[in-house]
Amino acid sequence: xxxxxxxxxxxxxxxxxxxxxxxxxxxxxxxxxxxxxxxxxxxxxxxxxxxxxxxxxxxxxxxxxxxxxxxxxxxxxxxxxxxxxxxxxxxxxxxxxxxxxxxxxxxxxxxxxxxxxxxxxxxxxxxxxxxxxxxxxxxxxxxxxxxxxxxxxxxxxxxxxxxxxxxxxxxxxxxxxxxxxxxxxxxxxxxxxxxxxxxxxxxxxxxxxxxxxxxxxxxxxxxxxxxxxxxxxxxxxxxxxxxxxxxxxxxxxxxxxxxxxxxxxxxxxxxxxxxxxxxxxxxxxxxxxxxxxxxxxxxxxxxxxxxxxxxxxxxxxxxxxxxxxxxxxxxxxxxxxxxxxxxxxxxxxxxxxxxxxxxxxxxxxxxxxxxxxxxxxxxxxxxxxxxxxxxxxxxxxxxxxxxxxxxxxxxxxxxxxxxxxxxxxxxxxxxxxxxxxxxxxxxxxxxxxxxxxxxxxxxxxxxxxxxxxxxxxxxxxxxxxxxxxxxxxxxxxxxxxxxxxxxxxxxxxxxxxxxxxxxxxxxxxxxxxxxxxxxxxxxxxxxxxxxxxxxxxxxxxxxxxxxxxxxxxxxxxxxxxxxxxxxxxxxxxxxxxxxxxxxxxxxxxxxxxxxxxxxxxxxxxxxxxxxxxxxxxxxxxxxxxxxxxxxxxxxxxxxxxxxxxxxxxxxxxxxxxxxxxxxxxxxxxxxxxxxxxxxxxxxxxxxxxxxxxxxxxxxxxxxxx
Numbered sequence: 001x002x003x004x005x006x007x008x009x010x011x012x013x014x015x016x017x018x019x020x021x022x023x024x025x026x027x028x029x030x031x032x033x034x035x036x037x038x039x040x041x042x043x044x045x046x047x048x049x050x051x052x053x054x055x056x057x058x059x060x061x062x063x064x065x066x067x068x069x070x071x072x073x074x075x076x077x078x079x080x081x082x083x084x085x086x087x088x089x090x091x092x093x094x095x096x097x098x099x100x101x102x103x104x105x106x107x108x109x110x111x112x113x114x115x116x117x118x119x120x121x122x123x124x125x126x127x128x129x130x131x132x133x134x135x136x137x138x139x140x141x142x143x144x145x146x147x148x149x150x151x152x153x154x155x156x157x158x159x160x161x162x163x164x165x166x167x168x169x170x171x172x173x174x175x176x177x178x179x180x181x182x183x184x185x186x187x188x189x190x191x192x193x194x195x196x197x198x199x200x201x202x203x204x205x206x207x208x209x210x211x212x213x214x215x216x217x218x219x220x221x222x223x224x225x226x227x228x229x230x231x232x233x234x235x236x237x238x239x240x241x242x243x244x245x246x247x248x249x250x251x252x253x254x255x256x257x258x259x260x261x262x263x264x265x266x267x268x269x270x271x272x273x274x275x276x277x278x279x280x281x282x283x284x285x286x287x288x289x290x291x292x293x294x295x296x297x298x299x300x301x302x303x304x305x306x307x308x309x310x311x312x313x314x315x316x317x318x319x320x321x322x323x324x325x326x327x328x329x330x331x332x333x334x335x336x337x338x339x340x341x342x343x344x345x346x347x348x349x350x351x352x353x354x355x356x357x358x359x360x361x362x363x364x365x366x367x368x369x370x371x372x373x374x375x376x377x378x379x380x381x382x383x384x385x386x387x388x389x390x391x392x393x394x395x396x397x398x399x400x401x402x403x404x405x406x407x408x409x410x411x412x413x414x415x416x417x418x419x420x421x422x423x424x425x426x427x428x429x430x431x432x433x434x435x436x437x438x439x440x441x442x443x444x445x446x447x448x449x450x451x452x453x454x455x456x457x458x459x460x461x462x463x464x465x466x467x468x469x470x471x472x473x474x475x476x477x478x479x480x481x482x483x484x485x486x487x488x489x490x491x492x493x494x495x496x497x498x499x500x501x502x503x504x505x506x507x508x509x510x511x512x513x514x515x516x517x518x519x520x521x522x523x524x525x526x527x528x529x530x531x532x533x534x535x536x537x538x539x540x541x542x543x544x545x546x547x548x549x550x551x552x553x554x555x556x557x558x559x560x561x562x563x564x565x566x567x568x569x570x571x572x573x574x575x576x577x578x579x580x581x582x583x584x585x586x587x588x589x590x591x592x593x594x595x596x597x598x599x600x601x602x603x604x605x606x607x608x609x610x611x612x613x614x615x616x617x618x619x620x621x622x623x624x625x626x627x628x629x630x631x632x633x634x635x636x637x638x639x640x641x642x643x644x645x646x647x648x649x650x651x652x653x654x655x656x657x658x659x660x661x662x663x664x665x666x667x668x669x670x671x672x673x674x675x676x677x678x679x680x681x682x683x684x685x686x687x688x689x690x691x692x693x694x695x696x697x698x699x700x701x702x703x704x705x706x707x708x709x710x711x712x713x714x715x716x717x718x719x720x721x
Contacts, residue, residue, distance in 0.1 A: 037076075037079050037666045037674070037675055037676065038075045038076060038078075038079050039666070039667075040058065040061075040072065040663040040666065040667070041060075042057035042058065042667070043056075043057050043058070043059055043060050044057070045059040045060075047596070049596070049614055049615075049618075049621045049625075050618040050621055052621075054596065054625070054631065056597075056660075057664075058659065058660040058663045058664065061656055061659040061663065062227065062597075062654075062656040062660075063224075064224050064648070064655070064656070065223075065224055069659075072659070073648065073659075073679050076662065076677050076679060077677075077678070077679055079676065080643075080678050083674055083676060083704075084676075084678075084700050084703060084704055087703045087707045088713060089703055089706060089707070089711070089712065089713055089714055090699055090700070090703035092714050093503075093507065093698075093699050093702045093703045093706070093714075094695060094699035094703075096503045096506055096507060097499075097500060097503045097699055097702070098124065098695045099442060100441070100442060100443055100499045100500075100503045100506065101123070101124060101499045101691060101694070102123040102442075103123055103439075103440040103441050103442055104120065104121070104123060104440045105120065105121045105128070105440070106118055106119065106120045106121075106423070106437055107120075107128075107413075108400055108411035108412070108413055109133075109411065110403070111403070111407065112161035112165040112168075113161060113162075113164055113165015113166060113187070114165065115132055115133070115134060115165060116132065116133040116134075117130060117131065117132050118130075118131055118133070119131070121691075124691050124692070124695075125146055125152075125691065126146055126151075126152025126153075126690035126691050126692060127144075127145040127152055127154075127155055127156065127688070127690065128145075129141055129143070129144045129145070129146065130142045130143040130144075130156075130159060143156065143159070143168075143170065145172075148172065149174075151682070152690035152691070152692065153174065153175050153176070153682045153683070153688075153690055154173070154174050154175075155172070155173050155687065155688025155689075156170050156171065156172055156688075157170070157171050157173065157180075157687070157688065158170055158180075158182075158203070158204060160204070160205035160206070160207060160213065161187070161207070162207045162209070162210040162213075163207060163209045163210050163270070164210050165187060166186070166187050166188065166210065167184060167185070167186065167187060167193070167207075167210060167240070168184070168185050168187050169182055169183065169184045169205045169213055170182070170183055170185075170205070171183075171203070171205070172196075173684070173687070173688050175649040175682040175684060176647060176649050176682075176683045176684020176685060176687065176689060177225075177226070177649050177651050178201050178202065178651050178652055178684065178685070179200070179225060179651065180200045180201065180203070181196040181197060181198050182196055182200055182203075182205065182215060182238075183196045184196075184240065193241075194240070194241065195243075195244075197215065197238060197244045197247075199217055199218075199220050200215055200216070200217045201216075201217050201230070202216060202217075202218075202261060202603070203215045203216040203217060203263075204216070204264065206264045206265060206266050207266070208266055208270065208273075208291070209270060210240075211239060212238050212239040213237070213238055214236065214237050214238075214250065214264040214266075214273070215235075215236055215238060216233055216234065216235050216236070216262050216263060216264070217233070217234060217236070218230040218232060218233055218234070218603075219232065219234075225651070226602075226649060226650075226651040226654065227601050227602060227651065227654045227656065228601075229600060229601060229603075229604075229605070230260075230602055231260055231603070231605055232252060232253070232258045232259070232260070233252055233259055233260055233262040234249060234252035234253050234262065235250045235251040235252055235262045235263075235264055235275060236248060236249055236250060237250050250264075250273075250275075251264075251275050251277065251287070251298075252277075259277040259278060259279055259285075260278065260279050260280070260603055260606040261276075261278045261279075261281075261284075261603075261606060262275065262276070262277050262278075263275070263276045264276075267311065267313075267314035267319065270291065271291055271292050271314075272288050272289065272290060272291065272314065272319060273288070273289040273291055274286065274288050274311045274319065275287040275288075275289070275298070276309070276310065278305055278606075279305060279606065280305070280607070280608055280609035280610075281489050281490075281606055281607060281609060281610065282308065282489070282490055282609040282610070283304075283305035283307055283308060283609065284302065284305055284308055284309060285300075285302050285303065285304065286300075286301040286302035286309045286321070287300055287301065288301055288319070288337045288340070299337050299338075299340050300340065301335060301337070301340050302323075302325065306325070307323055307324050307325035307326070308323060308324050308325075309321050309322070310322055310323075312359070312360050312365070313360035313365070313382065313405075315334065315382045315383075317336055317337075317338070318334040318335065318336055318346075319334070319335045319336075319337060320332055320333070320348060320360070320365070320382065321333050321334075322356070322357075322358045324523070324524050327350075327351035328351070328523040328525050329351050329352060329353070329354060329355045329356060329523040330351065330355060330357070330358075331347060331348075331349055331350055331351040331356065332347075332348040332349040332356075332365060332367075332384070333345045333346060333347060333348060334346040347384070348365070348380070348382070348383065348384035349365065349367055349380060349384055352369065354370055354371050354376070355369065355370040355492070355520060355521065355522065356368070356369055357369075357370070359400070359401045359402040360382075360402060361401055361402045361403035361404070361405075361407060361410045361428070362403060362404075362405065362406075362407045362408070362409075362410050363382060363405050363406075363428075364379055364380065364381060364382070364387065365379070365380040365381070365382060365384075366378070366379055366380075366390070366401035366402075367379075367380060368398060370492060370520075370522075372452065372464050372515075372521075373464060373466070373492060373493070373495065373521050374395050374396065374397075375392060375396065375398040375414075375494075376389070376392075377389065377390040377398055377401070378390070379428070379431065387431070388431045390412075390431065390433065391433065392414060393414055393422070393424075394416060394419060395416065395450075395495070396414055396415055396416030396417075396419060396495045396496075397414070397415055397416060397494040397495050397496050398412050398413070398414050399412060399413050400412030400413050401426070408427075409425050409426065409428075410425075411424065411425055411426070411436060412424055415496050415497045416450060416495040416496070417450050417466065417468040417497060417498075417501065417511065417513075418443075418445035418448045418450055418468055418502075418505075419445050420439035420443060420445070420497045420499075420502075421439055421496075421497055422435060422437065422438050422439050423435075423436040441497070441499065441502070443497075443499070443502040443505075443506070447470055448468055448469065448470050448471060448505055449468070449469065449470075449471050450466060450467070450468045450495070451466070451467055452465070452466050452467075453467060453548070453552075455544055455545065456544065457517075457537070457540050457541045458541075458543070458544060459537070461517070461529075461541070463514055463515065463516060463517075463541050463544065463545065464514070464515045464521075465512055465513065465515070465545055465548070466512070466513050466515075467510060467512045467513075467549075467554065468501075468505060468510070468511045468512075469509070469510040469511070470505065470508070473510065475552070475553040475554055476553055477553050477554075477555055477556035477559070478555075478556070478559060479508065479509065479555055480507075480508060480509045480510070480555070480559050480561070480705070480711065481509060481510040481511075481512060481549055481554055481559060481561070482504055482509055482511050482512070482562075482563055483512050483513075483514075483542070483546055483549065483560065483561065483563065483583075484511070484512070484513050484562075484563045484564060484568070485513070485514060485516055485545070485562070485563075485568055485572075486518075486519060486564060486565075486566075486567055486568040486571065487516040487517060487518035487519055487530055487538035487542065487567065487568070487571050488518040488519065488531075488538065488567035488568075488570075488571075488610050489518070489519075489527075489567060489607075489610055490519065490520040490524070490527040491520060491567075492515070492519050492520040492521045493513055493515060493519060493521070495513075500698045503702065507702060507706070507714065508714070510549075510554055510555060512545065512549060512554070514545035516530065516537075516541035516542055516545070517529040517530035517537045517538055518530025518531065518535070518537070518567075518610070530610075531609065531610045531611070532610070532611065532620070532623075533612070533619070533620070533623050535627065536627065539571065539574045539575050539578060539627065542562070542571055542575055543575055543579055543582065546560060546562065546579075547582070557581070557582060557583060557584060558584050558709060558710065559709050560582070560583040560584055560585075561583060561584060561585035561586070561587060561705045561709070562575060562576070562585070562586055562587065563587040563589070563701075564587075564591070565589035565590050565591070566589070566590050566591065566592065566652075566653055566685070567591075567610075568589070569588040569589050569590055569591020569593065569653070569657075569658075570588075570591050570592040570593060570595075570629065572586055572587060572588040572591065573586075573588045573593045573629030573630075573661060574627050574629055574632075576588070576629065576639065576640060576665075577627075577632040577633055577634075578627070578632070580637055580638065580639045580640055583640055584640055584641065584708060584709055585640055585641045585642070585643075585704070585705045585708050585709065586639070586640045586641070586642040586643075587643055587645070587701060587705065588629075588642070588644050588645075588658070589644075589645045589646070590645065590647065590650055590652075590653050590655075590658070591629070591644075591646075591653065591657055591661070592604075592607070592611075592657055593628070593630050593657040593660065594628060594629075594630040594631075594656070594660055594661075595611065595624040595627065595628035595629075595630075595631075596614040596621070596624060596625065596628055596630075596631065597614070598611065598653075598657070599611075599613045599614075601654045601656070602651050602652060602654060603652070604653075604654075611624070629661050630657070630660050630661050630664055633665050633667075633668040634668060635667075635668045635670075636668070636670045637668060637669065637670055637671075638670055638673070639665060639668075639669045639671060639673065639675065640708075641673035641674055641704070641708035642662075642665060642673070642674075642675045642676065643674075643676050643677070643678060643700070643701060643704045643705075644658045644661060644662045644665075644676070644677040644678070645677070645678045645679075645680075645697065645701070646658035646659075646677070646678075646679055646680070647679065647681075647683035647684055647685070648679060648680065648681050648682070648683070649681075649682060649683060649684045650683075650684045650685045652685040653685060658677060658679075659677070659679075662675065662676075673708060674704075674708070676704075678697075678700060680693060680697070
């Protein structure tokens with residue numbers, strides 16, 4: 001790593017240029033009225049990588065503080081709104097989306113200090129509300145983030161209670177930013193106890209008894225807080241009643257050894273502090289501190305970042321840890337921190353045929369296995385003895401099964417693409433499950449069917465795909481189809497209900513999701529097969545999925561749209577440049593689209609495990625350049641109708657990715673299909689997005705999609721097309 005940092009300056013030569021002047025808003029309106037996108041001035045910036053010059057004509061759009069960028073955003077939004085607002089079916093689409101979001105939604109309850117808590121959204125509330133329930137007072141609103149701002153753009157996350165439940169700390173985000181504050185309240189009175197902690201990012205809140213809590217953050221960067229690089233995460237301890245300036249630095253801060261992601265967990269008995277430290281999104285080191293010892297010594301459990309490990313539970317003097325170390329499908333091990341050598345580790349749940357996701361609650365372990373992305377759940381005791389298989393109501397995704405050791409009942413949620421989440425109660429001693437709360441969704445899943453199919457990718461790899469559509473849909477190539485993908489970061493795309501997906505189904509569409517490589521559906525090997533110089537596998541898998549849908553008569557090119565967000569936005573951008581002939585509509589959302597520079601923004605360098613970087617070697621530079629969407633549009637190409645979506649305050653995947661891709665695509669596009677970008681204000685990467693913004697966003701996306709598939713009208717908002 002030292003060599004890496006020393007050689008960057010030698011590898012990349014940056015040539016500065018003057019900022020271009022953007023087209024005026026009046027010009028943009030005229031262009032929009034004429035049916036064209038506004039033009040974007042091209043600069044003369046050139047980067048040199050390993051002797052290869054790479055023009056970057058839209059480098060000026062990376063400056064989110066400049067007036068020119070602000071003017072460009074206004075111009076592009078004006079053009080986009082002019083096109084979308086003229087779509088006759090948009091209002092019906094919006095009504096469908098709003099109707100399917102307008103129902104009471106509630107989470108499984110959890111307990112703190114003997115009190116039951118749960119989240120509820122009455123329907124179209126911008127943010128969900130935290131309730132508490134007591135025997136004497138019944139249900140009460142405990143924290144309502146809808147009251148924190150007039151427009152619903154302040155969101156709440158990371159709610160955490162002290163050991164006795166008398167104090168609560170929670171994080172607030174403004175406008176979707178990853179930078180957050182931590183507020184501390186007295187549970188009984190509701191009083192805010194001290195000034196909020198500020199400049200907190202990518203953090204949990206882990207209480208130590210009732211005295212204070214651990215949290216993580218970066219030093220505030222120079223320049224723009226939304227785009228400047230952050231690469232040294234630090235773990236602090238905040239003692240109640242003391243100023244943030246006196247918080248103790250517990251881990252991190254060394255210039256010799258930096259970590260981009262640091263988190264903490266305290267075992268159930270409060271004896272051990274477990275610290276995870278990583279430089280990428282895959283693999284972490286693991287340290288333990290004995291809080292009862294009176295010294296600051298860290299015990300090393302995982303000395304390198306070759307595998308993932310996280311604390312599940314403590315059992316007497318043993319820590320139960322889930323890991324994929326020497327087990328690509330995952331296992332649970334028991335470790336005595338006083339005997340940390342791997343030779344002393346004990347397998348509690350050994351690696352099996354299927355990928356393991358484990359939880360603990362009520363003194364048991366629950367192993368949720370993915371079988372072709374479908375849940376199968378087995379209960380074990382803390383020694384690893386199998387108790388029973390848990391019966392699930394259907395094929396889909398089960399989650400939950402967690403809680404305190406002394407809980408008498410646990411809860412889990414079950415869902416799939418056509419079944420809205422229902423909450424079940426599990427008696428862990430008897431294994432009996434009962435329905436705790438049925439979904440209130442107005443979507444009638446019985447009108448639809450879900451099937452799992454398999455197809456072969458370009459290299460012969462067998463890929464599963466789940467397809468959902470209305471019963472009786474003719475498979476004659478006429479049905480509007482939305483193909484969604486992700487394919488990265490060991491993230492498994494599981495069958496889960498979404499009201500916005502339900503809206504697409506009610507509008508007569510097919511929804512298809514392939515479990516492509518790069519994800520975690522088949523363990524670490526499946527993930528690795530879609531990383532770095534194997535990233536093309538991800539795109540090939542997705543292209544093969546599209547070809548399968550066309551070949552099997554589900555749809556045809558003119559009725560096919562591709563969609564993905566974040567890493568999925570990269571996927572969509574790449575297949576748009578590689579196979580523009582394959583589909584009608586492209587919908588890249590908040591995408592990683594400039595693969596030569598992604599690592600220079602915020603915490604983007606942590607994604608290098610999946611992507612590699614343009615500076616690590618000439619071979620890696622050439623590979624990234626070969627598929628980077630910003631660098632692979634071709635002049636004179638007829639591209640699909642494209643709606644790029646992003647948000648001004650996205651400080652995870654900075655919007656400059658989307659700005660540059662949209663500008664480049666508009667410049668090179670030779671066809672008549674619109675190439676537009678929708679840039680949300682006062683919003684971020686997606687978490688905490690207010691419901692009203694979500695309704696408008698999907699009304700725009702779906703109406704744009706249908707319009708460009710040649711569908712001009714729907715009979716009613718609730719009928720299939």
